[in-house]
Amino acid sequence: GNSVTQMEGPVTLSEEAFLTINCTYTATGYPSLFWYVQYPGEGLQLLLKATKADDKGSNKGFEATYRKETTSFHLEKGSVQVSDSAVYFCALSDKTSGTYKYIFGTGTRLKVLA
């Protein structure tokens, strides 16, 4: 079945460091790919998305490119801030029985130190 694999955390960085969180997926067909962010005590918020191969999603300085050849959707940010500390989830959409279900990775906790 379809699945999402994320790098394990926690990831601890100093402010202004470069961030990469790896995400790879297994899917039949051409799923849409998403990154969500979850701050403590809150629900998941969409960070960015890509719907087809070579699409680049971007938002708030974060970027991820849909790489079909490597089945990857790695999240990057050039200069992290303390406020980026959160848990990041990679996800894909999978159509089954007429509706879309969303498959999540296990999440990667990011801690940014001042």
Next chain:
Amino acid sequence: DAMVIQNPRYQVTQFGKPVTLSCSQTLNHNVMYWYQQKSSQAPKLLFHYYDKDFNNEADTPDNFQSRRPNTSFCFLDIRSPGLGDAAMYLCATSSASMGNQPQHFGDGTRLSIL
């Protein structure tokens, strides 16, 4: 702003005492989902509604039930909560016909069992 609202944010119940969590949406999405999320884990899908059609995940315990009286509202009923049911419960919505669109999440209800 269109959104997904969960009430209450925090719920405390006693072991074995039924509890109901609620979710409402103003997005007019036809699919609503309930997830269980335990600490440092990915959200786990319990079930979802496609309009009035209920879709249960194979591994969702019978202790968990759901109702969707109309498009806007969806409820999660836990008939006899056990200590293992303490978790964050997340409600989400999506448009069934558009898998390239993200889910929209509420802020969750954190359930504690005494």
